[in-house]
Amino acid sequence: MIVLENTPPAILVLAIGVLFATGVYLLLERPLTRVLLGFVLIGNGVNLMLLVMGGRSGASPIIGNAPDGVRMSDPLAQAMVLTSIVITLALTAFVLAMAYRSWQLHGHDEVADDVEDRRVARHAALNAPAFEDADDTEPDRTLDEEAADVYDDVDDSDDGPADGHADRHADRHADRHKERP
Amino acid sequence: MPWDSATLVPLPVMVPLFAAGLTLALHRYARVQRIISVTALAAALAASVGLLVAADGGPIVVEVGSWAVPVGIDLVADRISAVMLTVSFVMLLCVLLYSLGQGVPEGEDDPGTTRGDMIPVAIFHPTFLILAAGVANAFLTGDLFNLYVGFEILLASSAVLLTLGGTAERIRAGSVYIIVTLVSSTLFLSAIALIYGATGTVNMAQLAERLPEIDPTVRTALQLLLLLAFGIKAAIFPLSAWLPDSYPTAPAPVTAVFAGLLTKVGVYSILRTQTLLFPDNPTVDQVLMVLALLTMVIGILGAVAQNDVKRLLSFTLVSHIGYMIFGIALATEAGTAAAIYYVVHHISVQTALFLVVGLVEWRGGSTSLDRLGGLAKLAPGLAVLFFVPALNLAGIPPLSGFLGKVGLLTEGATVGTGLAWVLVVGSVVTSLLTLYAVVKAWNKAFWQAPSEEIESDVPLPRGMVLPTGALVAFGLLLTVAAGPLYGYAERAATASMDGHTYVDAVFPDGADRGRGESVVVGDDGDEAQGSAQGGGHG
Numbered sequence: 068m069i070v071l072e073n074t075p076p077a078i079l080v081l082a083i084g085v086l087f088a089t090g091v092y093l094l095l096e097r098p099l100t101r102v103l104l105g106f107v108l109i110g111n112g113v114n115l116m117l118l119v120m121g122g123r124s125g126a127s128p129i130i131g132n133a134p135d136g137v138r139m140s141d142p143l144a145q146a147m148v149l150t151s152i153v154i155t156l157a158l159t160a161f162v163l164a165m166a167y168r169s170w171q172l173h174g175h176d177e178v179a180d181d182v183e184d185r186r187v188a189r190h191a192a193l194n195a196p197a198f199e200d201a202d203d204t205e206p207d208r209t210l211d212e213e214a215a216d217v218y219d220d221v222d223d224s225d226d227g228p229a230d231g232h233a234d235r236h237a238d239r240h241a242d243r244h245k246e247r248p
Numbered sequence: 249m250p251w252d253s254a255t256l257v258p259l260p261v262m263v264p265l266f267a268a269g270l271t272l273a274l275h276r277y278a279r280v281q282r283i284i285s286v287t288a289l290a291a292a293l294a295a296s297v298g299l300l301v302a303a304d305g306g307p308i309v310v311e312v313g314s315w316a317v318p319v320g321i322d323l324v325a326d327r328i329s330a331v332m333l334t335v336s337f338v339m340l341l342c343v344l345l346y347s348l349g350q351g352v353p354e355g356e357d358d359p360g361t362t363r364g365d366m367i368p369v370a371i372f373h374p375t376f377l378i379l380a381a382g383v384a385n386a387f388l389t390g391d392l393f394n395l396y397v398g399f400e401i402l403l404a405s406s407a408v409l410l411t412l413g414g415t416a417e418r419i420r421a422g423s424v425y426i427i428v429t430l431v432s433s434t435l436f437l438s439a440i441a442l443i444y445g446a447t448g449t450v451n452m453a454q455l456a457e458r459l460p461e462i463d464p465t466v467r468t469a470l471q472l473l474l475l476l477a478f479g480i481k482a483a484i485f486p487l488s489a490w491l492p493d494s495y496p497t498a499p500a501p502v503t504a505v506f507a508g509l510l511t512k513v514g515v516y517s518i519l520r521t522q523t524l525l526f527p528d529n530p531t532v533d534q535v536l537m538v539l540a541l542l543t544m545v546i547g548i549l550g551a552v553a554q555n556d557v558k559r560l561l562s563f564t565l566v567s568h569i570g571y572m573i574f575g576i577a578l579a580t581e582a583g584t585a586a587a588i589y590y591v592v593h594h595i596s597v598q599t600a601l602f603l604v605v606g607l608v609e610w611r612g613g614s615t616s617l618d619r620l621g622g623l624a625k626l627a628p629g630l631a632v633l634f635f636v637p638a639l640n641l642a643g644i645p646p647l648s649g650f651l652g653k654v655g656l657l658t659e660g661a662t663v664g665t666g667l668a669w670v671l672v673v674g675s676v677v678t679s680l681l682t683l684y685a686v687v688k689a690w691n692k693a694f695w696q697a698p699s700e701e702i703e704s705d706v707p708l709p710r711g712m713v714l715p716t717g718a719l720v721a722f723g724l725l726l727t728v729a730a731g732p733l734y735g736y737a738e739r740a741a742t743a744s745m746d747g748h749t750y751v752d753a754v755f756p757d758g759a760d761r762g763r764g765e766s767v768v769v770g771d772d773g774d775e776a777q778g779s780a781q782g783g784g785h786g
Contacts, residue, residue: 094427094431099423099427102427106427106430106434109434110434113434113437113438113441116438116441116442117437117440117441117444119445120441120442120444120445121444143319143444143450144444147393147440147441147444147450150393150397151437154397154400154404157404158400158404158426158430161404161407161408161426162426162430165411165419165422165423165426168411168414168419169419169420169423172416172419173416178420178423178424178427179420179423181424181489181490181493182493182559183489183492183493
């Protein structure tokens with residue numbers, strides 16, 4: 068039976084817990100930058116955890132460097148933490164670039180609903196005011212026809228320049244609002 | 249130095265990585281870039297085929313940089329790795345050729361249309377090669393932390409590929425994808441940290457020896473944490489919602505690679521950890537069975553509801569992950585063998601289908617089933633290219649999908665528990681619904697009167713058709729060569745289930761060698777010394 072002899076210091080364990088908790092909270096937010104901050108916090112929590120799992124600290128892990136009777140630190144945990152820091156750095160840069168691009172395109176960096184969610188919401192909205200049907204401006208239209216008119220961004224087969232993609236997106240949304248006051 | 253099959257082991261990782269650096273440095277010379285990429289992937293494929301043959305004699309182990317195993321990183325090419333590598337590189341090469349054939353649209357200045365879905369070649373090649381290296385690393389590594397690094401390599405490059413061009417829709421899909429990816433990677437790293445804390449090693453062979461010795465409840469917790477991380481990557485049901493949302497927005501070749509490979513790396517990791525590290529845990533297997541069932545049924549119901557071919561196929565992808573998990577969850581040799589064969593089949597067929605959909609998009613200008621129609625008349629060759637893998641996916645005899653499913657169903661019936669029977673029924677239902685889904689796509693896109701929106705004479709570039717055809721033919725080859733391949737999968741499963749082949753290969757001097765060199769048991773000084781001595785071998 069392998070047992071971890073070194074009980075980690077309570078303060079480190081507490082720090083890991085706090086980092087994870089705040090990180091998860093931020094991860095559940097909508098803007099990409101906050102999600103990123105959450106990821107960075109959790110990433111640091113994991114790094115700390117790796118370090119704690121390496122056992123107690125000691126002399127630098129070079130043979131012959133440690134005075135007699137002094138234990139060396141675990142170098143493997145340090146190596147893993149270094150690798151993970153580098154990876155976190157790269158991914159952080161990528162997500163920042165993405166948040167910036169999102170801000171360029173939309174003026175914000177909130178993560179949008181996915182397509183299915185929007186479809187469900189759209190159907191719910193279409194079904195909701197059933198009692199108002201008598202006042203509907205286009206009473207002959209079936210639900211399917213109306214749904215077919217609603218913008219669906221999966222279907223990007225319409226013509227239009229790619230660089231105007233965002234504008235097209237906005238235009239379509241504007242159209243939709245006109246149709247359905 | 250005499251020729252040694254061990255020389256081949258690092259090549260599938262190294263060659264694409266070096267080529268990626270070269271293509272990045274030579275990004276101004278598109279032609280040179282293409283030559284380098286194709287050559288690199290072909291070389292990696294050749295090395296994989298060599299490994300496929302060599303690994304049949306037993307796992308081949310390479311200690312990277314000659315650092316001794318428990319401390320250094322080892323690459324292990326056993327049968328499962330070799331077969332996964334080979335099929336992956338076949339598929340990567342086909343997709344690369346396809347993307348070269350697609351190229352930049354000739355003089356068209358309407359890149360907003362799907363046909364002009366151009367790929368910025370300068371970024372595409374290095375990223376694609378790094379993705380290949382990451383996948384190869386994940387398949388070959390014998391070290392849990394190195395597996396994490398492999399995952400990060402391939403996920404980072406996949407995020408770049410997914411957001412190529414930075415259009416609004418891709419950024420939206422990419423945001424979801426990268427967040428999900430980050431969460432799963434963080435979970436994986438946490439699992440590694442905890443495993444290291446519990447056992448004092450991240451070497452898989454050594455873990456296979458030490459994990460049985462730790463407290464069973466801790467072990468189950470570690471197993472579940474790993475499964476959670478891999479489950480997100482493999483898109484198992486409650487963790488699969490990100491996939492159909494993010495995949496369809498990417499360019500066709502990118503979607504094809506993602507659909508064929510990325511989830512399979514997750515499946516491979518589950519297979520590896522379930523068989524090697526956590527072999528006997530019936531409770532978890534039962535949980536996996538239930539999840540497999542849910543993945544199959546809910547995935548395919550999602551597919552049936554779709555009206556866009558790309559999204560439809562993305563949902564079938566989720567659904568068919570369930571079959572592989574079913575095979576793994578059976579936890580028998582025959583079940584694992586069927587799962588391995590199914591993975592190979594599914595990589596080829598799903599990629600082929602996405603490539604064909606790229607051609608459909610090129611020809612018909614859309615992937616929406618409402619806009620397409622009559623393609624069978626307009627482009628009969630394209631219809632054949634769609635029809636064969638579509639039926640293969642649904643599992644029509646005698647194609648490879650049928651053979652894989654038969655293997656799974658037979659073993660499910662042999663195991664014979666109530667849950668296994670439920671899964672057998674679920675598999676058949678899913679198979680029928682898959683048939684329904686692809687036939688719906690076939691009816692709407694290829695039959696009916698040709699839609700007026702579709703131009704009558706759009707030539708399909710030969711550079712795109714030939715690789716697609718090659719991949720479809722490869723899928724048929726899996727059917728023709730099913731006997732030897734299935735035998736290979738069975739030997740692979742036997743070796744992975746017996747629990748000692750892998751460990752013996754990594755520690756040829758006896759299982760105690762690993763313990764002798766870096767005993768931990770709470771004494772870090774010893775371990776540090778062990779690692780330094782390990783380094784001394786180098």
